[in-house]
Amino acid sequence: MGKDKWKCRLCGQFFDNKEMSEEHYPARSVGNEDIVALNITKMFDSFQSKEMQERIGNKLSAGEGIEQISGDIFDNELAESLYPDGRTARTLCRKCNIFLGKYDEAYLKFFSLDGDAKAIKGFSQNTKIYIIKSIFGKFLSIPEAKNEEFDFVDFLKNDLETEYSGKWKIYFVRRDFSSDLMGMKDIGTGKITFEEGVVYELSDDKFIYNLMNFDKHPCFEMTNLFDILKKNYKLIQGVGSDGGYHAQIFMTRLFSELI
Numbered sequence: 188m189g190k191d192k193w194k195c196r197l198c199g200q201f202f203d204n205k206e207m208s209e210e211h212y213p214a215r216s217v218g219n220e221d222i223v224a225l226n227i228t229k230m231f232d233s234f235q236s237k238e239m240q241e242r243i244g245n246k247l248s249a250g251e252g253i254e255q256i257s258g259d260i261f262d263n264e265l266a267e268s269l270y271p272d273g274r275t276a277r278t279l280c281r282k283c284n285i286f287l288g289k290y291d292e293a294y295l296k297f298f299s300l301d302g303d304a305k306a307i308k309g310f311s312q313n314t315k316i317y318i319i320k321s322i323f324g325k326f327l328s329i330p331e332a333k334n335e336e337f338d339f340v341d342f343l344k345n346d347l348e349t350e351y352s353g354k355w356k357i358y359f360v361r362r363d364f365s366s367d368l369m370g371m372k373d374i375g376t377g378k379i380t381f382e383e384g385v386v387y388e389l390s391d392d393k394f395i396y397n398l399m400n401f402d403k404h405p406c407f408e409m410t411n412l413f414d415i416l417k418k419n420y421k422l423i424q425g426v427g428s429d430g431g432y433h434a435q436i437f438m439t440r441l442f443s444e445l446i
């Protein structure tokens with residue numbers, strides 16, 4: 188195979204550069220537009236500065252909420268435009284990108300209704316399976332997983348397949364103040380390795396997803412993505428006080444940026 192050939196992560200075939208497409212991960216419609224990154228070094232400096240502490244203090248005494256204050260600081264001072272057109276990867280051929288697009292359409296319905304169990308209950312089984320496949324499909328494109336051979340590719344390739352019995356699981360939580368440092372949403376991707384296996388992360392404006400090849404640690408409360416097929420499921424809000432996998436992956440990235 189020539190060096191200038193790209194392998195599609197779904198069909199496994201090789202293509203010229205121009206036959207590949209730019210896959211958005213997560214989808215553009217769920218927050219992947221003009222991605223900003225938190226300037227970590229600047230954040231530490233500014234929160235230690237007296238001037239910043241006074242400004243926050245003044246706003247608090249004027250009755251502003253801490254979420255509002257930190258959100259404003261993030262947007263106006265600490266965010267740097269990283270991917271103005273959204274974050275993409277050249278991981279799928281055009282045909283496969285279009286094919287996965289129909290799963291993403293189903294996911295957008297889930298996203299728009301905030302994953303609310305009462306609303307999702309009314310979706311057809313087919314739509315629910317598409318929602319699940321959309322998330323599995325996004326993990327094909329994250330850079331941290333580019334050398335991973337996933338056993339769910341056939342499950343995704345066949346839109347009629349409703350069962351997956353491979354080794355990978357996806358757990359998720361709804362974002363809240365506990366999941367986002369100072370209320371700043373970070374939709375970066377990541378990877379962390381445990382003795383039991385590996386955990387990948389992908390998130391959008393509303394949810395944080397972890398793909399892993401072992402049963403999650405019981406101490407971390409998260410919803411199993413396949414639970415959305417049930418009549419009722421409990422949507423876990425936030426990552427809890429210990430921060431879950433999200434905090435560990437975030438901290439790992441944070442330190443690698445600081446070094």
Ligand SMILES: [Zn+2]
Pocket residue numbers: 195196197198199200279280281282283284
């Ligand atoms: Zn393909």
